[in-house]
Amino acid sequence: MSPRNDTNPDEALSTSAPGGSQTTPTVPLDGTTLGPPFDLIITSDTIFSVDLSPPLIRTIHHLCQASGFVVADEDKPRYPIVYLALENRDPITTNRALDEARDVYGFTLTKVLHSKVGGAMKRGGVDWTPEEWEGVEIWRLTL
Numbered sequence: 001m002s003p004r005n006d007t008n009p010d011e012a013l014s015t016s017a018p019g020g021s022q023t024t025p026t027v028p029l030d031g032t033t034l035g036p037p038f039d040l041i042i043t044s045d046t047i048f049s050v051d052l053s054p055p056l057i058r059t060i061h062h063l064c065q066a067s068g069f070v071v072a073d074e075d076k077p078r079y080p081i082v083y084l085a086l087e088n089r090d091p092i093t094t095n096r097a098l099d100e101a102r103d104v105y106g107f108t109l110t111k112v113l114h115s116k117v118g119g120a121m122k123r124g125g126v127d128w129t130p131e132e133w134e135g136v137e138i139w140r141l142t143l
Helices: 053-067 091-103 114-123
Strands: 040-044 081-087 108-111 136-142
Touching: 040 053, 053 081, 053 091, 091 108, 091 136, 114 136
Parallel strands: 040 081
Antiparallel strands: 081 136, 108 136
16 A cells, blocks of 8 residues: 545545655555555654654655645645654754754644643643653654
């Protein structure tokens, strides 16, 4: 199964990595492995190492590209939203990862406000104190 193309379901959607190389992702046909297309990508506590952040961001980008789909009468594909949750223990590492996501892979970054997250958590039965939220950040990444 290849990424969906809603205007022509029989046609696979190609992806391109930074630099323009074309790939057509594939997923095992036996259904035993989780693979694209994805509607939403969530990662938590995964930005903690300068060495590991670039492969993570590259993988997230690839999964988004592999999950892109074309909608009739739109001039560009739609991609899944990515939520990246982290505890900002090292601002330099966090900033490098977010800068790479934006500058190298073209993600738009939006920090989710603590008030929105706190309100959602309260509605879900979790009532953290401000001290428990210290350093916690959620970022929305979109292509």
